[in-house]
Amino acid sequence: MDRYNLVVGHNDPTFSDILSQQIDNSLFELTNVESCFAKLIAACKKTRAKVLFVQNELIQEHDWPTLQSLADSTEIILLSSNRVDAAKAFECDLFDFILEPMVNSRLGKTLDKLARMLAPEKQQFELMSSLVQRFSSNQLDDQQIVLKDAGRIKFLTPDEISWVGGAGNYVELHLNQDERTILHRQTLSSMEQQLSPFGFIRIHRSAIIKKQAIREIRPTDNGDYIVTLKDGANLNLSRRYKQNMQGLIG
Numbered sequence: 001m002d003r004y005n006l007v008v009g010h011n012d013p014t015f016s017d018i019l020s021q022q023i024d025n026s027l028f029e030l031t032n033v034e035s036c037f038a039k040l041i042a043a044c045k046k047t048r049a050k051v052l053f054v055q056n057e058l059i060q061e062h063d064w065p066t067l068q069s070l071a072d073s074t075e076i077i078l079l080s081s082n083r084v085d086a087a088k089a090f091e092c093d094l095f096d097f098i099l100e101p102m103v104n105s106r107l108g109k110t111l112d113k114l115a116r117m118l119a120p121e122k123q124q125f126e127l128m129s130s131l132v133q134r135f136s137s138n139q140l141d142d143q144q145i146v147l148k149d150a151g152r153i154k155f156l157t158p159d160e161i162s163w164v165g166g167a168g169n170y171v172e173l174h175l176n177q178d179e180r181t182i183l184h185r186q187t188l189s190s191m192e193q194q195l196s197p198f199g200f201i202r203i204h205r206s207a208i209i210k211k212q213a214i215r216e217i218r219p220t221d222n223g224d225y226i227v228t229l230k231d232g233a234n235l236n237l238s239r240r241y242k243q244n245m246q247g248l249i250g
Helices: 013-022 037-047 061-070 085-091 104-137 188-198 239-245
Strands: 004-009 028-034 051-055 075-080 096-099 145-149 152-156 161-167 170-175 178-185 200-204 207-210 214-219 225-229 234-237
Touching (some): 004 037
Antiparallel strands (some): 170 178
16 A cells, blocks of 8 residues: 655754654655644645654644644644653644654654554555455446545446546545545546546646536636536636637637
8 A cells, every 4th residue: 555644844854864764664654844834734734644743843832723633634743852742742632742852762662653553544445445446447337436435435426526626646526415525546637537428527737527517617817717616616727728618618
């Protein structure tokens, strides 16, 4: 399976260097190192980080609610030179606390603890991936789309999908009758090929829509268009993909 994304928030590059050596060939991949709290949170959301090491000095008092919210999906380890901050980590239900200056063996213990905790999740992920691949390669119905959704295998038809957004190797499926979106590991280009026979078109480098889902199209001052869907979503139609809308716009 893919390695878990790991993000570091620290003002000393030495820490990330030590961490990189310890996670080599492990479950984790260091994707971002930031020394600004706002950029750190943005990086965690963009990479869907599973683990965050953050230095206490980067956190202002008003930042703690944001960090606690992130802890719902990310295992957070607090680093500090003050033992008193261990109580804050415990209070906010963070994964671990490491006192600095850090002994390398202490970091190793935290990484081992993370690996043990995530092992069942890793096994479940691999099983789900195997099942999805098996179902996808043996579909009796060409219109059926098979994907993982919150620990389940979900079967969709193109008619149920309104539009699809993309970011890197993931797509986000927006359904007609469901406010909750489904995050699925697949490139947008690959999803476009799968859905194009069913009336889906690319309108932007990060969006595919179903023609039947369009409510209106209006031009903007810069030569692009805004596409409003029946579910109320407003998406940009860039000039690069204008030819895909021939017959719908002039």
